[in-house]
Amino acid sequence: xxxxxxxxxxxELLSGDxxxxxxxxxxxxxxxxxxxxxxxxxxxEVEAYRGEDDPASHAFRGPTARNRTMFGRPGLLxxxxxxxxxxxxxxxxxxxxxAGAVLVRAxxxxxxxxxMRSRRLRARRDVDLCSGPGKVCQALGxxxxxxxxxxxxxxxxxxxxxxxxxxxxxxxxxGPRVGVAAHLLxxxxxxxxxxxxxxxxxxxxxxxxxxxxxxxxxxxx
DNA sequence: GACAAGATTGACT
DNA sequence: GTCAATCTTGTCC
Numbered sequence: 001x002x003x004x005x006x007x008x009x010x011x012e013l014l015s016g017d018x019x020x021x022x023x024x025x026x027x028x029x030x031x032x033x034x035x036x037x038x039x040x041x042x043x044x045e046v047e048a049y050r051g052e053d054d055p056a057s058h059a060f061r062g063p064t065a066r067n068r069t070m071f072g073r074p075g076l077l078x079x080x081x082x083x084x085x086x087x088x089x090x091x092x093x094x095x096x097x098x099a100g101a102v103l104v105r106a107x108x109x110x111x112x113x114x115x116m117r118s119r120r121l122r123a124r125r126d127v128d129l130c131s132g133p134g135k136v137c138q139a140l141g142x143x144x145x146x147x148x149x150x151x152x153x154x155x156x157x158x159x160x161x162x163x164x165x166x167x168x169x170x171x172x173x174x175g176p177r178v179g180v181a182a183h184l185l186x187x188x189x190x191x192x193x194x195x196x197x198x199x200x201x202x203x204x205x206x207x208x209x210x211x212x213x214x215x216x217x218x219x220x221x
Numbered sequence: 222g223a224c225a226a227g228a229t230t231g232a233c234t
Numbered sequence: 235g236t237c238a239a240t241c242t243t244g245t246c247c
Contacts, residue, residue, distance in 0.1 A: 047228070056228070058243090066243065084241030086229050103228060122231070134229050179228050202229095 007152045010162050014093050014152075015074040018048035018100040021093040023174070023193040025102055027166030029110065030151075032140040032158045039115045039140050041107025041130050042166050045194040045201045047177045049090065051099025056177065056184040059099030069148045070099040077158050079137070079147040086134025087143050091151060091160065105133045105192075107140075108200045116140075132202040171196040174218050178202075190218055 031040035051059040058067040069078040078090040094100030107130035116129045116139040130136045151160040174190040194201045
């Protein structure tokens with residue numbers, strides 16, 4: 001079936017340097033939950049983390065019980081608890097044994113909106129449902145139990161889908177990562193990628209929500 | 222064993 | 235724009 005072909009395409013798309021893979025994930029669909037209760041959204045903001053080459057990455061100091069999944073094969077989901085309150089999900093992309101992943105920061109809600117609203121009671125508007133890494137996991141019902149899930153397996157609890165209708169060519173904006181201490185950022189890095197003008201992009205990444213001076217985002221050619 | 226830091230969020234001023 | 239909440243993880247002694 002074409003589904004198998006698409007997962008082959010996705011596995012190729014997901015393999016490689018996280019900085020190269022991150023913009024390719026924009027426009028793809030992240031879906032979670034069983035059929036009938038599925039929640040899904042189109043990826044509109046991501047950040048690349050280069051493992052042991054990246055001081056800001058959890059994997060910088062090598063594998064631990066928490067980040068073990070990051071050293072797994074491309075296509076696995078790495079979920080961690082942030083600030084003791086929020087889960088954040090990453091998509092592993094470097095080959096097994098080398099840590100590297102792309103953090104999913106924001107989605108444009110597509111399916112299961114009622115389910116998302118019931119999980120995100122504090123969201124006043126639909127654009128607040130998935131406009132941040134912690135919000136994405138809450139809206140999709142992703143927690144630490146989903147760590148290590150194979151996103152390319154159709155039967156998984158969390159899946160990545162390429163419906164080929166989400167092209168973001170020409171509207172990808174690159175910029176420095178947010179929420180990362182300045183001394184941990186790699187000089188000149190533009191490892192955060194978002195869809196230009198999308199209202200679901202997280203507030204800390206939007207121009208109006210910027211609370212401190214940072215480099216201007218650059219539109220990808 | 223103790224302590225500090227953190228890939229965030231939301232409420233409040 | 236500022237700040238508190240909350241708790242896991244990693245480091246140090």
